Amino acid sequence: MTTFEHCVRCTLCVENCPVFKVNPAFPGPKQAGPDAQRFRLDGERSVDDWVKLCCQCQRCQVACPYGVNVSEIILKAQLKYSREHMSPFAAHLFANTYHLGKLGSLVSPITNAVTSSGAARKIMGVLGLATNLPMPEYRFLSLNRGRRRKGRRRSSRKVVFFHGCYLGFNRPDIGRGIRDLLSGLGCRVVIPGQTCCGLPALGNGDQEIAKKFARKNARMLVEYIDQGYQVVYACTSCGLTLVHDYPEVLELPEGRKIAENTYNVHELILDLLENDAPDVAFGEVDRTVAYHIPCHLKALGIGYPAAGIFEKIPGLKTMILDDNCCGLAGSYGFKKKNQQTAEKLGTIAASAIKALEPEILISDCGACRMQLGHYTGLPALDPSEVIIASLEKGATKKSRRKRRIS
Amino acid sequence: MSAYEYDAVVIGGGVSGIMASLTLASKGFKTALVSRGDPVCCLSTGCIDVFSHSDEPLSGIRALLPDHPYSLVGEKGIVDALSFFSEIMEEAGLPYEGDPGRNRKILTPIGSTKCTCLVPRTMAHADMPSNEYLHVISFQGIKDFFPGYITSRHRNSTYSVYDAGVPTTLGIAARFDDASFLDAFITWLRGLEIPHDRVALPAVLGTIDPASVVEKISRAIGRKVFEIPTLPPSIPGLRLFRALKRVMQNRGIHLYWGKEITSVERQGCTVEAVTLATTGRAKRVQGRAFVLATGSFVSGGLFAGRDSVRETVFDLPVFVPVERRDWFNTDFFSGGHSIERAGVRVDRDFRPVESKIDNLFACGSILAECEIMSLQCGHGLAVATGVAAAKSCAQGLS
Numbered sequence: 001m002t003t004f005e006h007c008v009r010c011t012l013c014v015e016n017c018p019v020f021k022v023n024p025a026f027p028g029p030k031q032a033g034p035d036a037q038r039f040r041l042d043g044e045r046s047v048d049d050w051v052k053l054c055c056q057c058q059r060c061q062v063a064c065p066y067g068v069n070v071s072e073i074i075l076k077a078q079l080k081y082s083r084e085h086m087s088p089f090a091a092h093l094f095a096n097t098y099h100l101g102k103l104g105s106l107v108s109p110i111t112n113a114v115t116s117s118g119a120a121r122k123i124m125g126v127l128g129l130a131t132n133l134p135m136p137e138y139r140f141l142s143l144n145r146g147r148r149r150k151g152r153r154r155s156s157r158k159v160v161f162f163h164g165c166y167l168g169f170n171r172p173d174i175g176r177g178i179r180d181l182l183s184g185l186g187c188r189v190v191i192p193g194q195t196c197c198g199l200p201a202l203g204n205g206d207q208e209i210a211k212k213f214a215r216k217n218a219r220m221l222v223e224y225i226d227q228g229y230q231v232v233y234a235c236t237s238c239g240l241t242l243v244h245d246y247p248e249v250l251e252l253p254e255g256r257k258i259a260e261n262t263y264n265v266h267e268l269i270l271d272l273l274e275n276d277a278p279d280v281a282f283g284e285v286d287r288t289v290a291y292h293i294p295c296h297l298k299a300l301g302i303g304y305p306a307a308g309i310f311e312k313i314p315g316l317k318t319m320i321l322d323d324n325c326c327g328l329a330g331s332y333g334f335k336k337k338n339q340q341t342a343e344k345l346g347t348i349a350a351s352a353i354k355a356l357e358p359e360i361l362i363s364d365c366g367a368c369r370m371q372l373g374h375y376t377g378l379p380a381l382d383p384s385e386v387i388i389a390s391l392e393k394g395a396t397k398k399s400r401r402k403r404r405i406s
Numbered sequence: 407m408s409a410y411e412y413d414a415v416v417i418g419g420g421v422s423g424i425m426a427s428l429t430l431a432s433k434g435f436k437t438a439l440v441s442r443g444d445p446v447c448c449l450s451t452g453c454i455d456v457f458s459h460s461d462e463p464l465s466g467i468r469a470l471l472p473d474h475p476y477s478l479v480g481e482k483g484i485v486d487a488l489s490f491f492s493e494i495m496e497e498a499g500l501p502y503e504g505d506p507g508r509n510r511k512i513l514t515p516i517g518s519t520k521c522t523c524l525v526p527r528t529m530a531h532a533d534m535p536s537n538e539y540l541h542v543i544s545f546q547g548i549k550d551f552f553p554g555y556i557t558s559r560h561r562n563s564t565y566s567v568y569d570a571g572v573p574t575t576l577g578i579a580a581r582f583d584d585a586s587f588l589d590a591f592i593t594w595l596r597g598l599e600i601p602h603d604r605v606a607l608p609a610v611l612g613t614i615d616p617a618s619v620v621e622k623i624s625r626a627i628g629r630k631v632f633e634i635p636t637l638p639p640s641i642p643g644l645r646l647f648r649a650l651k652r653v654m655q656n657r658g659i660h661l662y663w664g665k666e667i668t669s670v671e672r673q674g675c676t677v678e679a680v681t682l683a684t685t686g687r688a689k690r691v692q693g694r695a696f697v698l699a700t701g702s703f704v705s706g707g708l709f710a711g712r713d714s715v716r717e718t719v720f721d722l723p724v725f726v727p728v729e730r731r732d733w734f735n736t737d738f739f740s741g742g743h744s745i746e747r748a749g750v751r752v753d754r755d756f757r758p759v760e761s762k763i764d765n766l767f768a769c770g771s772i773l774a775e776c777e778i779m780s781l782q783c784g785h786g787l788a789v790a791t792g793v794a795a796a797k798s799c800a801q802g803l804s
């Protein structure tokens with residue numbers, strides 16, 4: 001395990017830090033991470049309040065060629081700081097996005113009206129929430145309700161879909177699309193009851209809540225893994241939490257097992273296309289798209305598997321952008337003290353996208369889509385939506401061809 | 407889960423690995439690049455040193471011993487590789503200028519000059535006749551850039567300071583991407599009514615399209631304008647890396663930016679797959695041929711133990727010229743420490759010698775005898791050997 005002592009002070013992490021670029025109050029990953037770590041003592045109260053300005057994009061850790069766990073050091077310092085100091089109300093609210101989401105989707109028309117009405121925005125300002133960013137819209141029918149098994153009975157692949165809060169509460173339609181896509185490719189898909197992965201709680205300094213959520217999910221996932229299921233996630237931040245934070249930060253005993261058996265949904269699809277269902281027909285999608293890589297997909301280190309699927313779609317021209325953080329970083333950008341940082345980063349990322357003149361924006365992360373859809377004015381889609389559109393087109397073409405033959 | 411099989415897998419995402427993968431992809435091979443972290447290129451000046459040890463790089467190279475990697479590539483190979491590099495940079499929107507036949511001198515932040523060969527267009531006017539007058543622009547609070555160093559060495563020069571609102575090179579560069587910031591800066595600059603022939607700024611003039619920023623400033627004030635590369639974090643180095651990465655992605659090369667390679671699968675004399683550590687489950691990448699471009703000691707391609715040097719991925723035999731006590735000269739800056747010659751020896755086809763692996767090629771600063779520091783040939787050697795090794799690899803594949 002590489003630690004702060006292996007840092008050679010090359011500054012490659014600093015070159016990649018979005019917050020350092022726009023907020024002079026943040027000293028950057030090298031100083032906030034390995035440098036300051038030498039002075040952080042267990043028995044001493046933290047004084048580094050700026051450590052909370054880090055948005056945990058993990059770009060520093062990906063960039064470090066010496067394997068220093070830069071953002072993990074910073075996360076642990078954030079948690080230590082939060083344990084020792086009272087957190088503001090907004091942190092508590094976001095630490096509990098799951099409960100917020102659950103409540104939101106039960107009464108979604110009301111929540112949507114509340115989060116967008118002028119008066120509510122004023123109240124949110126008082127509570128420490130940024131008010132000029134689009135708030136997520138909650139859908140009436142969340143994915144968790146009406147969950148069931150799908151797919152062929154005798155299929156060899158068994159997958160358990162961890163959809164997380166955003167798809168569960170805000171975009172269950174995308175979740176259902178992914179479920180149908182996987183079962184269409186021959187998987188047996190289950191969507192069990194699940195809670196928040198715990199990342200929002202970690203990001204807001206509440207390790208206890210994070211652990212509570214994580215333990216519950218871990219118990220459930222391991223049960224499936226033991227029955228031969230593969231865990232699949234679509235939200236790249238949930239995915240990173242499962243495979244990295246469960247074993248490394250929350251130190252769950254099941255963490256390693258989960259990390260070993262968890263796959264990005266497009267990694268799985270790509271594998272199905274290569275091995276199980278090679279003759280699937282992709283229909284033409286004549287579009288130029290900008291594919292904004294979420295920081296946490298980059299941090300997973302598995303490459304960009306959805307881009308590998310896009311290559312198979314005729315007519316689709318994909319341009320990959322992986323150098324910018326959208327600035328929202330989960331709930332980070334919704335906090336008043338980070339509002340300017342989030343705006344500046346959103347603008348920077350959006351101008352890089354707009355310079356390519358795409359017709360559509362694609363990203364795996366709901367927060368990226370919300371933020372960059374807002375700043376670019378482009379329609380923002382999940383990769384699965386494009387894949388499904390192409391497969392639907394391919395399927396109709398195929399059936400028409402069949403009809404003509406017979 | 408079984409993996410996707412690539413024609414070629416390049417290990418190491420520095421200049422040599424990137425140029426190797428671009429060469430392979432241009433020949434139609436399905437290529438993957440795996441790497442651990444960002445390469446030293448991001449810390450560099452962004453300028454391509456081909457052979458700065460002499461004024462004329464190509465004639466300097468002609469005089470090298472036959473076992474130097476440049477000699478294995480040959481003059482035509484070097485020139486072709488550099489022009490392929492220039493084409494790529496043109497496509498990436500980060501145009502380079504220069505001629506492999508002749509080096510140029512560019513100004514450094516301490517007022518001295520650095521000899522190099524290809525430079526980003528933003529530094530095209532940095533090779534300045536000594537009788538011209540220079541005006542340096544610095545920024546309020548910027549670290550490691552003191553214009554006084556320059557003006558004390560150049561009699562005909564002076565400087566002014568602009569407040570960009572942020573003190574870091576990265577912060578200022580991000581500001582220059584914003585058209586309204588640039589306009590305000592130009593208005594201020596015009597107000598100075600600079601009488602000097604040329605205007606020099608630290609290399610912070612944007613991250614997206616710096617060549618246009620320089621041109622816009624130059625047109626507005628009617629002077630030749632150029633950038634001076636700074637200490638790391640280095641914007642021109644970062645631009646170079648990101649531009650190369652963008653082209654790779656546009657050309658369908660799959661990138662796995664993970665951690666180190668943890669294991670290698672061999673079947674007799676053939677490497678079949680490598681596994682790299684990631685944040686979660688390790689990732690297996692399968693290929694028909696492999697190119698090793700993991701760099702030298704600084705990047706971890708080579709690792710120096712107490713008295714031996716190890717190659718870190720395949721455990722290839724490493725050439726070490728002398729005993730441990732003679733690795734270094736007592737005078738650090740004397741130029742030329744024997745340990746610089748250490749590395750992986752390759753044959754004419756860039757296959758590591760005595761490796762007992764048939765589908766492996768090596769390129770870049772990991773190669774033996776390259777002496778990058780004393781000959782000043784960093785990126786140039788990476789470009790030339792990267793392209794050459796990939797060409798051999800392509801021949802092996804087809």
Ligand SMILES: Cc1cc2nc3c(=O)[nH]c(=O)nc-3n(C[C@H](O)[C@H](O)[C@H](O)COP(=O)(O)OP(=O)(O)OC[C@H]3O[C@@H](n4cnc5c(N)ncnc54)[C@H](O)[C@@H]3O)c2cc1C
Binds near residue numbers: 423442455706707772
């Ligand atoms: C501070 C500095 C400044 C420089 N400035 C200049 C300059 O201005 N101009 C110039 O021409 N040259 C310069 N050089 C020299 C030049 O940068 C290098 O010689 C050249 O870029 C080397 O390229 P490379 O591809 O061989 O290796 P590198 O760029 O070193 O790339 C190797 C890559 O492989 C990865 N890697 C290593 N081990 C593993 C592993 N086990 N698994 C996976 N990946 C691995 C590394 O992380 C790295 O990304 C400079 C060098 C340094 C150190």
Ligand code: SF4
Binds near residue numbers: 011029
């Ligand atoms: S990239 Fe790694 S080694 Fe370099 S300064 Fe950052 S933490 Fe240290």
Ligand code: SF4
Binds near residue numbers: 074
């Ligand atoms: S995690 Fe992101 S914001 Fe935090 S220090 Fe690293 S690069 Fe900067």
